Amino acid sequence: MLSLLAQATSTVTIPSPLYHLAIPEMAMLSMICIILLIDLFVSDRTRFITYLLTQATLVGLIIFTVMNMAGVEKVTTFNNSFVRDAMGDILKISIYFIGILIFVYSKDYLKARNLYKGEYFTLSLIGILGMMIMVSSYSFLSLYLGLEVLALSMYALVAFNRESAKCTEAAIKYFVLGAIASGMLLYGISMIFGVTGELEFNKVFTYVQASGGSLTLSFGLVFIVIGIGFKLGAVPFHMWVPDVYEGAPTSVTMYLGSIPKIAAFAMIMRILSDGMQPLFANWQELLIILAILSMAIGNIFAIAQTNLKRMLAYSTIAHVGFILVGILTAQPQGYSAAMFYTMVYAFTAVAAFGMILVLSRSGFEAENLEDFKGLNERNPWFAFIVLIIMFSLAGVPPTVGFFAKLLVLQAAVEFHFTWLAIVAVFFAIIGVFYYIRIVKLMYFDRVEDDKAAKIEVGGDTKLVISLNGLAILALGFYPFVIIELCRSAFKLT
Amino acid sequence: MDKNLIIQIIFYGFSTVLILSALKVITARNTVYSALFLVLAFFTCSAIWILLRAEFLAIALILVYVGAVMVLFLFVVMMLNINEQPLREGFIKYLPVGILVAVVVVAEMIIVITNGFGAITEAKASGLMVTSNTKALGSVLYTDYLYQFEIAAVILLLAIIAAIVLTLHHQTGTKHQDPGKQVQVKAKDRVRLVKMDTEKVE
Numbered sequence: 001m002l003s004l005l006a007q008a009t010s011t012v013t014i015p016s017p018l019y020h021l022a023i024p025e026m027a028m029l030s031m032i033c034i035i036l037l038i039d040l041f042v043s044d045r046t047r048f049i050t051y052l053l054t055q056a057t058l059v060g061l062i063i064f065t066v067m068n069m070a071g072v073e074k075v076t077t078f079n080n081s082f083v084r085d086a087m088g089d090i091l092k093i094s095i096y097f098i099g100i101l102i103f104v105y106s107k108d109y110l111k112a113r114n115l116y117k118g119e120y121f122t123l124s125l126i127g128i129l130g131m132m133i134m135v136s137s138y139s140f141l142s143l144y145l146g147l148e149v150l151a152l153s154m155y156a157l158v159a160f161n162r163e164s165a166k167c168t169e170a171a172i173k174y175f176v177l178g179a180i181a182s183g184m185l186l187y188g189i190s191m192i193f194g195v196t197g198e199l200e201f202n203k204v205f206t207y208v209q210a211s212g213g214s215l216t217l218s219f220g221l222v223f224i225v226i227g228i229g230f231k232l233g234a235v236p237f238h239m240w241v242p243d244v245y246e247g248a249p250t251s252v253t254m255y256l257g258s259i260p261k262i263a264a265f266a267m268i269m270r271i272l273s274d275g276m277q278p279l280f281a282n283w284q285e286l287l288i289i290l291a292i293l294s295m296a297i298g299n300i301f302a303i304a305q306t307n308l309k310r311m312l313a314y315s316t317i318a319h320v321g322f323i324l325v326g327i328l329t330a331q332p333q334g335y336s337a338a339m340f341y342t343m344v345y346a347f348t349a350v351a352a353f354g355m356i357l358v359l360s361r362s363g364f365e366a367e368n369l370e371d372f373k374g375l376n377e378r379n380p381w382f383a384f385i386v387l388i389i390m391f392s393l394a395g396v397p398p399t400v401g402f403f404a405k406l407l408v409l410q411a412a413v414e415f416h417f418t419w420l421a422i423v424a425v426f427f428a429i430i431g432v433f434y435y436i437r438i439v440k441l442m443y444f445d446r447v448e449d450d451k452a453a454k455i456e457v458g459g460d461t462k463l464v465i466s467l468n469g470l471a472i473l474a475l476g477f478y479p480f481v482i483i484e485l486c487r488s489a490f491k492l493t
Numbered sequence: 494m495d496k497n498l499i500i501q502i503i504f505y506g507f508s509t510v511l512i513l514s515a516l517k518v519i520t521a522r523n524t525v526y527s528a529l530f531l532v533l534a535f536f537t538c539s540a541i542w543i544l545l546r547a548e549f550l551a552i553a554l555i556l557v558y559v560g561a562v563m564v565l566f567l568f569v570v571m572m573l574n575i576n577e578q579p580l581r582e583g584f585i586k587y588l589p590v591g592i593l594v595a596v597v598v599v600a601e602m603i604i605v606i607t608n609g610f611g612a613i614t615e616a617k618a619s620g621l622m623v624t625s626n627t628k629a630l631g632s633v634l635y636t637d638y639l640y641q642f643e644i645a646a647v648i649l650l651l652a653i654i655a656a657i658v659l660t661l662h663h664q665t666g667t668k669h670q671d672p673g674k675q676v677q678v679k680a681k682d683r684v685r686l687v688k689m690d691t692e693k694v695e
Contacts, residue, residue: 119657119658142641145644149644153651160658
C-alpha cells in the first residue's frame with residue numbers, strides 16, 4: 001500500500017526548476033508587461049515616464065547582476081535548457097549597459113522624428129530579453145527561441161518608421177534573409193539532433209566526444225555555421241548588412257549594430273564551444289574562410305562608401321572577421337580575446353552611431369561623410385570625440401580598440417595561426433584609411449555651405465556621449481580590469 | 494456484436510464521408526460550398542484520429558483549422574468575389590502535368606506502403622498509449638519544457654505588439670463613435686427644449 005502510494009506520488013512530483021537563476025529574465029519580462037500597460041495611460045507629453053522606467057529596468061538589472069556575480073559557478077536548470085555562468089553574467093551586464101547608452105542617444109532623435117512611442121521601448125526591451133535568453137541558453141531549442149525573439153523585435157524596429165519607404169524596404173530584406181538564416185540554422189540543428197538524439201549542449205558534447213565526428217554531424221555543422229554567419233553578417237552572408245543599416249532609422253541601426261553582436265558571440269560560444277568543441281577541427285576551417293573573407297570584403301568595400309551608415313556597416317563586417325579570428329583558435333585564450341573584442345566593439349560602435357544621432361536634427365540626417373566636414377571649426381569637442389571613436393575602431397593606440405586587436409592577434413600567433421594574424425593586420429591597415437579619412441574631413445576640410453549645423457540634442461545626451469568617448473580613451477590606458485573579467489569567464493586566472 | 498466490427502463500420506463510414514467531402518471540395522461550383530466541404534472533411538478526419546486515440550491532434554485540427562483557418566478562408570472567399578470562370582479554363586491544357594504529378598504521388602505512396610510500413614507494429618507504439626496523449630504532452634510541456642513554453646508565449650506577445658505597431662493608423666479627422674461618450678450622454682444633452690413665443694396668426 002505504502003509503496004503504491006509512493007509510486008503514485010513519484011509520478012506526479014516534478015523537480016522544481018531553480019527559478020532564482022532566471023530572476024533577471026523574469027524581472028525583464030515583468031517590467032516589459034508593466035511598461036506596456038503604463039504606456040497606455042501616458043500622453044505624448046509625459047512619455048518620459050516610459051523612458052525612465054526603461055532605463056530604471058536596465059539599471060536595476062545591472063545592479064542585481066553585479067551584486068550576485070561573485071564566485072559564480074556553472075549551474076544549469078529548466079531541464080538543462082538554461083545556464084548561468086560567469087561568461088553569461090559578464091555579457092549580460094555589457095548588454096544592459098550598452099542598452100542604457102542606446103536609449104539615451106535615441107531619445108532626442110526619436111522625438112524629432114515623431115517616433116517617440118511607447119512601443120519603441122517595449123520592442124527594444126523584448127529584443128534585449130531575447131539576447132538574455134540567447135546568452136544563457138544551454139539547449140538548441142532555447143537558443144533558437146531566444147534568437148527568434150531578438151530577430152522578430154528587430155524586424156519590427158527596422159520597419160518602425162512606416163512612412164519611410166526605405167525603412168520598409170530594409171525591413172523586408174532583413175526579414176527575408178533572417179528567415180533564410182533561421183531555416184539554415186534549424187536544418188543544421190535537425191541534423192545534429194538526428195545523429196545525437198539530444199538538444200542540450202552538454203549532452204551533444206558528451207555524445208560527440210564519445211563517438212567522434214561523422215559525415216552527418218559535419219553536414220549539420222556546416223548549416224549551423226552558415227546560419228551563424230548570416231546572423232553575424234560575415235562574408236559571404238553579409239548582403240543584408242549595408243542595406244539594412246542604411247535603411248533603418250539611425251537609432252535602430254545603432255541598436256542593430258552593437259548589442260546583437262554580443263548575443264551572437266554568446267550563440268557561437270554556446271554552440272561551437274559548449275556543444276561542438278570536440279569537432280573543432282571541422283568548424284575551425286569554416287571560420288577561417290569566413291574570417292578572411294569578412295576582413296577583406298569589409299575593409300575594402302568600406303573605402304568606397306560615401307554614406308557613413310553604410311561605411312560603418314562594412315566596418316562591422318570587418319570587425320566580425322576579427323572576432324572570428326579569436327574564436328577559431330578554439331582555445332580559452334582566443335575565446336576571451338574574442339569576448340573582449342566583441343564588448344569593446346559594441347561599446348565603440350554605439351558611440352559612433354551615437355555621434356551620427358547627436359549631429360542629426362529634425363529633417364536632417366548627418367549620415368554622409370560630407371556632413372562631418374569642418375566639424376572641428378563648428379564644434380571642437382565633438383570633433384575630438386569622433387577622433388577617439390575612429391581611432392579606436394581603427395585600432396590606433398592609446399585607445400581601447402588597439403588592445404582588442406592586440407589580444408586577438410596575440411591569441412592567433414600563440415596557437416599557430418601566425419599567417420592568419422598577418423592577413424588580419426594587412427586588412428586592418430587597409431581599414432585605417434577610411435577611419436582616418438573622417439578625421440581628415442573634420443580637421444582639414446572646410447565647410448562649403450553655411451548650413452553650420454547647430455547641435456540640438458539635450459545636455460544629458462551630450463554628457464553621456466562625451467563620457468562614452470572619454471571612456472574609450474581611458475580604457476585604452478587601463479584595460480586590465482575588463483581583460484581580467486574576460487579571462488576569468490574562461491577560467492584563465 | 495463484435496467490438497472490432499463496430500469500429501470498422503465507424504471507420505469505413507467516416508472514411509466514405511471524408512473522401513466524398515474531399516471530392517466535393519474540388520468539384521463544387523460555388524467556392525463557399527468548397528470551403529464548407531473542407532470544414533466537413535476536417536471534422537471527419539478528426540473523428541478518424543479520435544478512433545486512433547490521437548485525441549490531441551483531433552482537437553487541435555478542429556480548434557486551429559476549423560475554428561480559425563477556415564473561418565478566415567470563408568471571410569476571404571466571401572469578400573473577394575472571385576469570378577470562377579477563368580479558374581476552370583485550361584483544364585485540358587494542364588491535364589497532362591496534373592496526371593504526371595498524380596502518378597508520382599501514387600507511386601511514392603505505393604513504395605512507402607509496400608516497403609516497411611507494415612514493420613511498425615502496435616507493440617512499438619504501445620508505450621505511447623499508456624496515458625492519453627494530451628496528458629503526455631502536457632506533462633512535459635509544463636515541466637521539462639517550461640522555459641521554452643514561456644519563451645514561445647513571449648514570441649506571441651511580441652508578434653501582437655509588432656503587428657499593432659506596424660498596422661494601426663491613428664487617422665485624424667475621421668468620423669467615429671466613442672462608446673464612452675455614448676454611454677455617459679444625458680437626456681438634456683440630446684434634447685434641448687426651447688421656449689418660444691407662440692406665433693400669432695394674422
